[in-house]
Amino acid sequence: MMSEKxxxxxxxNLGTPIAERLIHSGYELTVWNRxxxxxxxxxxxxxxxxxTPAEAVTPGAFVISVLSNDAAVExxxxxxxxxxxxxxxxxxxxxTISPETSRKLSRNHQExxxxxxxxxxxxxxxxxxxxxxxxxxxxxxxxxxxxKPVVQTLVKGVFDFGEDPGAAxxxxxxGNFMIAASMEMMAEAFTMAEKNGIPRQSIYEMLTQTLFxxxxxxxxxxxxxxxxxxxxxxxxxxxxxxxNLTLQTAASVHVSMPIADLLRNRFVSAxxxxxxxxxxxxxxxxxxDDAGL
Amino acid sequence: MMSEKxxxxxxxNLGTPIAERLIHSGYELTVWNRxxxxxxxxxxxxxxxxxTPAEAVTPGAFVISVLSNDAAVExxxxxxxxxxxxxxxxxxxxxTISPETSRKLSRNHQExxxxxxxxxxxxxxxxxxxxxxxxxxxxxxxxxxxxKPVVQTLVKGVFDFGEDPGAAxxxxxxGNFMIAASMEMMAEAFTMAEKNGIPRQSIYEMLTQTLFxxxxxxxxxxxxxxxxxxxxxxxxxxxxxxxNLTLQTAASVHVSMPIADLLRNRFVSAxxxxxxxxxxxxxxxxxxDDAGL
Numbered sequence: 101m102m103s104e105k106x107x108x109x110x111x112x113n114l115g116t117p118i119a120e121r122l123i124h125s126g127y128e129l130t131v132w133n134r135x136x137x138x139x140x141x142x143x144x145x146x147x148x149x150x151x152t153p154a155e156a157v158t159p160g161a162f163v164i165s166v167l168s169n170d171a172a173v174e175x176x177x178x179x180x181x182x183x184x185x186x187x188x189x190x191x192x193x194x195x196t197i198s199p200e201t202s203r204k205l206s207r208n209h210q211e212x213x214x215x216x217x218x219x220x221x222x223x224x225x226x227x228x229x230x231x232x233x234x235x236x237x238x239x240x241x242x243x244x245x246x247x248k249p250v251v252q253t254l255v256k257g258v259f260d261f262g263e264d265p266g267a268a269x270x271x272x273x274x275g276n277f278m279i280a281a282s283m284e285m286m287a288e289a290f291t292m293a294e295k296n297g298i299p300r301q302s303i304y305e306m307l308t309q310t311l312f313x314x315x316x317x318x319x320x321x322x323x324x325x326x327x328x329x330x331x332x333x334x335x336x337x338x339x340x341x342x343x344n345l346t347l348q349t350a351a352s353v354h355v356s357m358p359i360a361d362l363l364r365n366r367f368v369s370a371x372x373x374x375x376x377x378x379x380x381x382x383x384x385x386x387x388x389d390d391a392g393l
Numbered sequence: 394m395m396s397e398k399x400x401x402x403x404x405x406n407l408g409t410p411i412a413e414r415l416i417h418s419g420y421e422l423t424v425w426n427r428x429x430x431x432x433x434x435x436x437x438x439x440x441x442x443x444x445t446p447a448e449a450v451t452p453g454a455f456v457i458s459v460l461s462n463d464a465a466v467e468x469x470x471x472x473x474x475x476x477x478x479x480x481x482x483x484x485x486x487x488x489t490i491s492p493e494t495s496r497k498l499s500r501n502h503q504e505x506x507x508x509x510x511x512x513x514x515x516x517x518x519x520x521x522x523x524x525x526x527x528x529x530x531x532x533x534x535x536x537x538x539x540x541k542p543v544v545q546t547l548v549k550g551v552f553d554f555g556e557d558p559g560a561a562x563x564x565x566x567x568g569n570f571m572i573a574a575s576m577e578m579m580a581e582a583f584t585m586a587e588k589n590g591i592p593r594q595s596i597y598e599m600l601t602q603t604l605f606x607x608x609x610x611x612x613x614x615x616x617x618x619x620x621x622x623x624x625x626x627x628x629x630x631x632x633x634x635x636x637n638l639t640l641q642t643a644a645s646v647h648v649s650m651p652i653a654d655l656l657r658n659r660f661v662s663a664x665x666x667x668x669x670x671x672x673x674x675x676x677x678x679x680x681x682d683d684a685g686l
Contacts, residue, residue: 199589222604234603259599261591270589271596274582275604281652285574288650289567292639295646296492296563298554303564306552310527311515311568314607346585353588355684357581359574362651391648 107156107163111138115166117228125253132156154181160188170201182212189214199266206265215243220272238267273346286324287384300325329378339380340367400449400456404431408459410521418546425449447474453481463494475505482507492559499558508536513565517626531561566639573656579617580677593618622671632673633660
């Protein structure tokens with residue numbers, strides 16, 4: 101059991117189970133969230149509650165952020181916060197943000213002798229609870245060594261992608277792109293089967309027990325086969341946000357991604373049809389709609 | 394060990410190891426192939442060699458076909474052959490052909506009291522040798538029961554998709570479509586990583602050890618990560634043939650498949666660039682070309 105002070109910023113769907121897991125592992129957390137009511141459950145578990153992000157910080161310690169997008173991370177890590185955090189401080193940045201924002205934050209942190217480690221996580225909330233997720237990390241080598249014990253308490257696998265602070269974000273975006281692409285390909289295949297008189301469940305079972313026997317296909321494939329888009333573990337607008345980041349990251353290095361273009365259009369069309377509160381798996385409804393089902 | 398007479402028609406890359414496996418399992422094979430030289434190895438193993446498809450057939454017995462396309466199956470199963478095969482005869486049709494052709498063949502076979510069972514196989518030649526492939530079957534229920542011992546000697550899993558003789562072909566096309574789509578999505582993701590300074594091998598290893606830990610991603614992903622498109626286990630023009638069948642099958646039931654459209658264009662462009670002798674994984678070169686790599 102560890103006893104170390106960590107400021108924890110952002111208690112959304114994913115932030116909350118991550119914070120809980122750290123408390124159960126013995127870390128002393130001071131939590132902050134824009135909507136303060138979300139801190140209550142964690143306070144019961146023993147977390148201190150701060151009124152502002154800067155108040156949560158202990159000089160020279162760790163700060164973990166799990167925020168909703170690039171702008172939220174940039175707004176939260178003010179110069180005031182970085183100055184208080186200061187020398188020896190390390191920001192473990194777990195949000196899914198653009199590699200470019202990670203690189204910019206890293207440069208900005210350096211001015212205050214604060215290290216920045218990108219550490220995006222592959223895990224749905226229930227995967228955090230059972231500790232079966234994965235984290236990609238990148239950034240300063242010394243800082244990465246120091247944060248490894250913390251991130252290792254959260255997941256099964258930790259994968260190091262070198263010193264470029266944007267690298268881990270590239271992998272996270274690539275992975276989310278591939279998850280969405282997997283849902284779209286299953287939607288197209290299952291719809292072709294369905295209109296040939298084959299139950300979606302039959303093709304789902306055969307393919308995910310054999311060639312595609314991987315968690316992504318088994319778990320998301322079940323959603324696509326059965327059209328169960330509620331409750332939403334990861335809402336559709338977040339899927340659009342990630343695909344937009346993927347396309348922007350790809351375009352910035354002159355890479356075209358035609359499947360990602362298609363996925364973007366699927367998400368945009370889903371919003372047009374009022375599906376903003378469904379799971380991002382609801383992009384799969386596009387193939388059914390197009391087939392007149 | 395069985396002792397049963399089977400006519401075996403078509404000794405290509407996949408037909409040959411299937412025939413070998415049946416001989417090793419004790420079946421008495423009479424083989425035929427358009428290019429007769431390909432029968433030599435099997436003759437050494439004890440197979441009889443026929444000069445024509447009809448000559449290979451024993452009345453009331455099994456015929457297995459592993460032919461290159463729809464036209465080859467239709468041309469091979471002449472009325473003369475079906476008349477000789479006659480009552481009790483069963484055609485186990487393992488080629489990747491369109492569901493529509495399977496349905497048409499099945500009706501035609503019935504006129505001669507011959508049963509037609511679609512039994513397309515998911516397996517590269519080396520997977521046939523090690524018996525780890527899968528077969529989907531569909532067609533007449535009694536005939537399927539009779540052929541199960543034969544197909545079970547070839548693969549790990551046999552999946553029954555009901556009485557529609559086209560159903561197993563739909564699943565086979567859907568599966569091949571999903572394999573090609575997996576290669577394209579990896580090509581796009583790996584190229585985005587590569588142009589962000591991340592080695593293709595690193596992103597390949599992380600994703601296929603975690604979220605995408607399935608044989609398709611591990612085996613084809615290695616080809617895509619390392620650009621090793623030779624030797625070709627399944628040549629690129631065969632990939633185009635299968636995607637064309639997929640699109641044709643989908644369109645016939647009014648299903649649009651935008652990823653399949655994209656894959657078709659990738660294959661067509663690969664042929665334009667002289668890649669007809671490479672493995673179908675070479676469709677992945679399209680993303681690299683488009684990124685100026």
